[in-house]
Amino acid sequence: MITVYDTACGSLNMGDEIIMDAVMLHLESIFTHEQFCRYPTHYALASKTLKKAWKNPLAFVGGTNLLRNYWRFRARKNQWAIGFFDGFQMQPAILMGAGWNSYAKSPEWKARVFYRNALSKEYIHSVRDNYSLEKLKACGVNNVINTGCPTLWQLTPEHLAQVPSVKAHQVVFTLTDYSRDIEKDSQLVECLKKNYQKLYFWAQGSEDNQYFDELIQLKPQIFENIERIPTNLKSYNQLLINNEIDFIGTRLHAGIRALQFRKRVIIIGIDNRALEMHKDFNLPVVERHDLNKLDHLINSQWQPVINLPVQAIKDWKAQFKL
Structure with a gap:
């Protein structure tokens, strides 16, 4: 069983559905025999539900504008509805094409502490752009690479x-x-x-x-x-x-x-x-x-050319096939 924090469930933006389509497409291609259990990021979950999400050996966060410069103690105040203290108890999650929600100053201390505890130290995280990568590194999360959003991965x-x-x-x-x-x-x-x-x-x-x-x-x-x-x-x-x-x-x-x-x-x-x-x-x-x-x-006549970070995408996927 694999936990997926679903950024489309309950979202007011159908762009999140497009993101989660791509997230699940690629996760299902990596984990062909596992079952996925999806939990919404937009709403604070009951402690009993959280314990179920946290008991699985792997947990992924599906893209979108989930990361930001500050973190609140109460779950419902956060973009990803996980409370500050939950970061010390949860199964550390793995980012998949996540991004910073806006241009901002240096992350505050609660954000830095939360990300260092709530995000996996064992696996490499995937973010959607270099700005998000640098923000995470400013929080002390260095096991991160820029793969672009999973919605881009098929644009060969x-x-x-x-x-x-x-x-x-x-x-x-x-x-x-x-x-x-x-x-x-x-x-x-x-x-x-x-x-x-x-x-x-x-x-x-x-x-x-x-x-x-x-x-x-x-x-x-x-x-x-x-x-x-x-x-x-x-x-x-x-x-x-x-x-x-x-x-x-x-x-x-x-x-x-x-x-x-x-x-x-x-x-x-x-x-x-x-x-x-x-x-x-x-x-x-x-x-x-x-x-x-x-x-x-x-x-004008032109053809789109997307500079996909092909090796980074391969590297991120390969760590789950060991």
């Missing part, structure tokens, strides 16, 4: 060679409710309307639809006549499977999902996740303040 050169090098006639875009910029988001959609015959909107986060409704009210000439697809991952997958379509938007993992389905992708970078993964792996990202570059990029 052979896979990416099948992505169209020129634009489609349709595009699906995303917006981000917690990073609103009415002028920049309007500029984004105006550019898409100029370059594509058909626009689709997909809400990845819990209040993205509400933000889109507000934009329709504020700027109807820009945001009307856009088809909204159902707010679930299955519908988004089907749109990608059944159409020749591009993705352009502010939601990182909606973009990575489109790359997984061999679609042309431009991610609009609004936070440290997209920016750091662009820096480390050449993920196709245009920063929000550089939207004037978008029109040229849409109409």
Whole structure:
């Protein structure tokens, strides 16, 4: 039995579902005869449940923005709902593509103590970018390598060679409710309307639809006549499977999902996740303040080239096959 701390269960962001799909795909390929027991990271668990999670010989944490500069004593106050003192009792966990939640100063003492105790000293941890790696090292966790997010691991050169090098006639875009910029988001959609015959909107986060409704009210000439697809991952997958379509938007993992389905992708970078993964792996990202570059990029011929840390991924997986 293997414990998996599931970052998608109870999440308000379907990007976590995309991450956990990749996490389980790779874990199941490594551990072909073991059973996985999944526990949510978003909600504090009862002590009886925690004891069950902690008795298993291995415990993995599935990616996402789980790590941060501070840690609270009470579990429900933490991004990963484990209390400070639980770090001294739990089965030490193994990170799998985890990342730091934002740009921040030096980690406080409770965070440093928690990570040194709650994270395995026996196994190497996997993080999604070098920024997260350096933050963990600042906490005294040195057995860590940068593998990128598990959602990238299938984006091999052979896979990416099948992505169209020129634009489609349709595009699906995303917006981000917690990073609103009415002028920049309007500029984004105006550019898409100029370059594509058909626009689709997909809400990845819990209040993205509400933000889109507000934009329709504020700027109807820009945001009307856009088809909204159902707010679930299955519908988004089907749109990608059944159409020749591009993705352009502010939601990182909606973009990575489109790359997984061999679609042309431009991610609009609004936070440290997209920016750091662009820096480390050449993920196709245009920063929000550089939207004037978008029109040229849409109409240029290019092929995505992701610099996968292939050896790091192999090394991380190999430690469980000894």
